[in-house]
Amino acid sequence: MALDRTALRPYFMLLPAVGIVGLLFGGGLLLALLQSVGLIGLTAAPPSLNAYLAALSNPEFWPALGLSLYIAATATGLSTLLSIGLALLLRQAGRWASFACQITLPIPHLVGVSGILLLLAPSGLIARLACAIGWIQSDQDFPLLVNDPANIGVLLHFLWKETPFMTLILLAALRGIDPAYERQARALGATPWQMFYNVTLPLLKPGILSASLIVFGFIFGAFEVPFLLGSTRPRTLPLLVYRAFTDTDLSKRQEAVALGLLLSVISMLMIAAYLWLTAAKSARSQEA
Numbered sequence: 001m002a003l004d005r006t007a008l009r010p011y012f013m014l015l016p017a018v019g020i021v022g023l024l025f026g027g028g029l030l031l032a033l034l035q036s037v038g039l040i041g042l043t044a045a046p047p048s049l050n051a052y053l054a055a056l057s058n059p060e061f062w063p064a065l066g067l068s069l070y071i072a073a074t075a076t077g078l079s080t081l082l083s084i085g086l087a088l089l090l091r092q093a094g095r096w097a098s099f100a101c102q103i104t105l106p107i108p109h110l111v112g113v114s115g116i117l118l119l120l121a122p123s124g125l126i127a128r129l130a131c132a133i134g135w136i137q138s139d140q141d142f143p144l145l146v147n148d149p150a151n152i153g154v155l156l157h158f159l160w161k162e163t164p165f166m167t168l169i170l171l172a173a174l175r176g177i178d179p180a181y182e183r184q185a186r187a188l189g190a191t192p193w194q195m196f197y198n199v200t201l202p203l204l205k206p207g208i209l210s211a212s213l214i215v216f217g218f219i220f221g222a223f224e225v226p227f228l229l230g231s232t233r234p235r236t237l238p239l240l241v242y243r244a245f246t247d248t249d250l251s252k253r254q255e256a257v258a259l260g261l262l263l264s265v266i267s268m269l270m271i272a273a274y275l276w277l278t279a280a281k282s283a284r285s286q287e288a
Contacts, residue, residue, distance in 0.1 A: 029261070029264070032257050032260060032261055033261065035253075035254065035257045036051050036052065036254055036257040036258040036261055037049065037051070038050075038051070038254060050254075051254035051255045051257065051258035052258045052262070054255045054258075055255050055258045055259045055262060056262075058240075058255075060234060060235065060240055061237075061240065061259075063234035064234055064235050064236055064237045064239070064240045065237055065266070066234075067151070067231075067234050067235070067236050067237075068220055068236045068237040068238070069220070070151075071151055071154055071155065071158075071219060071220075071226065071230075071236065072216050072219040072220040073216070074155060075154075075155050075158035075159060075162065075215070075219050076162075076212050076215050076216040076219060078155070078159055079158065079159055079162045079163045079166050079215060080166060080208060080211070080212050080215075082159065082163045082167075083163050083166035083167040083169075083170050083211070084170060084204070084208070086163070086167045086171075087167050087170035087171045087173075087174050088174070088196075088200075090167070090171055091171065091174050091175065097171065098168060098171060098172075100164075101164040101165070101167045101168035101171065102164070102168060103164070104160065104161055104164045104165075105164070105165060105168075107161075109157075109161065109222075109224055109225055110224060110228075112157050112160060112161055112225075113157060113224065113225060113228045113229055116146065116153055116156060116157050116160075116229060117146060117228070117229070120145040120146055120153055120156070121145075121146050122139055122140055122142050122144065123139050124142075126142070127139040127142035130142060146229050147229065147230065147231060147232060148231060149231050150231075151226070151229070151230050151231055153229040153230075154225055154226055154229045154230045157225055157229060158219055158222075158225065162215045162218075162219070165211070165215070166211040166212070166215060169207050169210065169211040170204065170207050170208065170211060172207070173203075173204055173206070173207030173208075174200075174204060174207075177200065177203045177204070181199050181203070182195055182199055182200065185198070185199045205278075209275075209278060213271055213274065213275075216270075216271075217267055217271060220237075220263075220266075220267055220270075221238055221263060221267060222236075222238065223238040223239065223242060226238065226239055227239055227242070237259070237263050237266075238263065240259060241256055241259045241260045241263060242256075244256035244259055245257075245260075
């Protein structure tokens with residue numbers, strides 16, 4: 001059977017970009033893997049999996065993993081709920097709505113972190129205003145919202161940064177839905193909630209899935225925001241990797257690389273599991 005060159009043309013057009021990404025990303029992963037098992041590196045040692053065993057037996061590993069999952073899941077879930085509501089409110093708005101959702105996109109995370117510190121720190125603007133009004137006796141009575149155990153400052157930053165991004169994606173998906181489906185639901189007597197839950201939300205699920213996966217993966221591997229705004233104990237998993245990599249003991253370098261690879265593997269496994277569960281649920285609903 002002859003190959004259809006027309007069908008293969010899109011894949012050939014993508015080959016240069018995919019090849020560059022694969023070379024850089026795959027090459028980096030390969031070098032990291034070789035270093036983690038001791039085949040290359042600063043210290044001479046026979047190949048082994050000792051770095052992975054040391055990483056998994058590190059008493060800080062599991063609390064760090066739990067904290068990273070908590071921050072990523074909470075921030076993604078809250079951003080998704082807010083984005084759905086905003087997209088529904090802005091659905092009939094003009095182009096200004098899409099432009100407004102893009103305002104925060106070019107702002108670096110470090111600039112956002114600086115804003116959070118200036119606003120929410122115990123000596124920040126809000127604390128000083130509350131003290132001047134008389135709500136608190138001194139700025140030190142202001143509740144701790146940065147570097148706090150609950151990582152409220154981290155969550156607020158990610159909500160501020162990621163909600164407009166997700167709203168932009170969901171707004172485009174909403175505007176692509178044929179209004180005839182909703183008109184038919186209204187004609188059949190569906191309430192606004194029934195119309196949203198049974199018609200709009202299922203059609204919106206691909207956009208929600210893609211946006212939430214992007215945001216979850218980014219937040220799970222984020223470094224600078226938890227480093228500047230997060231709790232000091234426990235640390236997130238990326239901070240644990242950074243601490244091991246910058247340790248003066250060069251023998252810790254293999255463990256740091258192993259931790260980084262474990263972080264990547266965990267991210268990919270969670271995304272794959274999420275995709276598999278949603279695909280299985282969708283298949284069951286179609287069969288029903």
